Amino acid sequence: MGLKVGLTGGLASGKTYVSEELERLGCLVIHADLLGHAVLLPDGEAYEATVREFGGGILNGDGTINRRLLAAEVFDKPGRLERLNSFVHPPVREQTQRDLAQFFARDPGGIAVVEAAILIETGSWRTYDKLIVAVCTPEQQVERAMKRDGVSKEEAMARLARQMPLAEKVRYADYVIDTSGAKDHAVAQTREIYGKLRNLTS
Numbered sequence: 001m002g003l004k005v006g007l008t009g010g011l012a013s014g015k016t017y018v019s020e021e022l023e024r025l026g027c028l029v030i031h032a033d034l035l036g037h038a039v040l041l042p043d044g045e046a047y048e049a050t051v052r053e054f055g056g057g058i059l060n061g062d063g064t065i066n067r068r069l070l071a072a073e074v075f076d077k078p079g080r081l082e083r084l085n086s087f088v089h090p091p092v093r094e095q096t097q098r099d100l101a102q103f104f105a106r107d108p109g110g111i112a113v114v115e116a117a118i119l120i121e122t123g124s125w126r127t128y129d130k131l132i133v134a135v136c137t138p139e140q141q142v143e144r145a146m147k148r149d150g151v152s153k154e155e156a157m158a159r160l161a162r163q164m165p166l167a168e169k170v171r172y173a174d175y176v177i178d179t180s181g182a183k184d185h186a187v188a189q190t191r192e193i194y195g196k197l198r199n200l201t202s
Contacts, residue, residue, distance in 0.1 A: 014179030
């Protein structure tokens with residue numbers, strides 16, 4: 001039988017790198033965050049409600065939502081963030097379920113991995129057969145976020161402070177992949193875990 005695996009972590013903790021390796025090994029990988037971007041496009045399910053809620057000030061000149069401006073609208077405002085999530089999360093969940101159903105119809109013994117930032121926070125980690133958490137040091141998270149997103153150290157640290165600490169997320173994990181060292185080490189850990197997952201499907 002097939003396996004549904006959750007993959008999570010924190011800000012710039014290496015989960016996308018891990019997911020790319022799992023994809024190379026033959027897993028279906030669904031990037032929930034990318035689906036979240038898609039539903040905010042002008043033809044996406046969450047676009048109209050989001051613009052109505054947050055106003056035209058979040059729009060670029062071409063009518064697309066500027067995600068940095070939108071992020072500023074919900075930064076440190078739990079109620080506003082919850083409102084945004086109420087528009088984005090339902091269509092993302094529905095698309096994820098469709099993608100999983102299609103995959104398992106094609107490959108009943110396959111491994112599907114859903115990569116998402118807040119699997120534990122939303123409680124949806126319970127719906128997965130196994131949970132992988134990608135970790136590194138907080139210092140690396142800040143450094144990587146600055147390099148990847150072009151943000152200041154203060155901004156990266158503020159984003160990190162709003163997240164559940166990785167040390168806490170690890171308590172929910174079936175498998176932990178430490179991405180703090182060389183890439184080869186992360187690849188080796190990922191392949192070892194893939195082997196364990198594959199054994200569970202046989």
